[in-house]
Amino acid sequence: MADHFLVVIPRDPKADLPASANALRDALATLAGTDEARVKDYGKLQFIDCGEAFESIACQSCGEEVASDQWHTWMDEDWHGEDGFHLHRHKAPCCQLETNLNALIYTPPQGFARWFVSARNKGRGPLDADEVRALEKIAGVPLQAIVQRY
Numbered sequence: 727m728a729d730h731f732l733v734v735i736p737r738d739p740k741a742d743l744p745a746s747a748n749a750l751r752d753a754l755a756t757l758a759g760t761d762e763a764r765v766k767d768y769g770k771l772q773f774i775d776c777g778e779a780f781e782s783i784a785c786q787s788c789g790e791e792v793a794s795d796q797w798h799t800w801m802d803e804d805w806h807g808e809d810g811f812h813l814h815r816h817k818a819p820c821c822q823l824e825t826n827l828n829a830l831i832y833t834p835p836q837g838f839a840r841w842f843v844s845a846r847n848k849g850r851g852p853l854d855a856d857e858v859r860a861l862e863k864i865a866g867v868p869l870q871a872i873v874q875r876y
């Protein structure tokens with residue numbers, strides 16, 4: 727059976743780990759109904775993916791799908807090894823928009839962050855808007871919920 731995780735990352739990719747990270751982890755664990763939860767602080771920008779749940783990536787301006795090859799090329803260009811990712815500006819081939827990897831529309835959600843909090847999910851659905859708001863109050867910053875499946 728696949729492993730499922732409920733994950734939250736800050737919407738601002740520059741956001742540092744908040745002092746309330748452990749409280750955030752505990753609150754997420756309670757929502758997930760598990761004691762398997764953790765805080766991961768990379769101290770540099772990483773891509774927080776959705777694993778096998780991946781469907782598509784689209785331009786945030788015109789909605790055109792971003793080809794996998796194009797996306798991987800940009801990922802390679804933005805990867806700075808020990809330094810993590812830098813979100814460079816890229817010109818979308820669909821509509822010539824200046825964009826960056828974190829601004830694209832990921833379905834389901836994925837994103838770039840310096841840290842995440844995750845909890846194993848044994849069968850409930852994704853976090854709803856009220857739950858994300860409750861977690862944001864603890865975190866003190868806007869959050870993006872991600873469902874990971876491996």
Ligand SMILES: [Zn+2]
Pocket residue numbers: 785786787788789790818820821822823
């Ligand atoms: Zn476009």
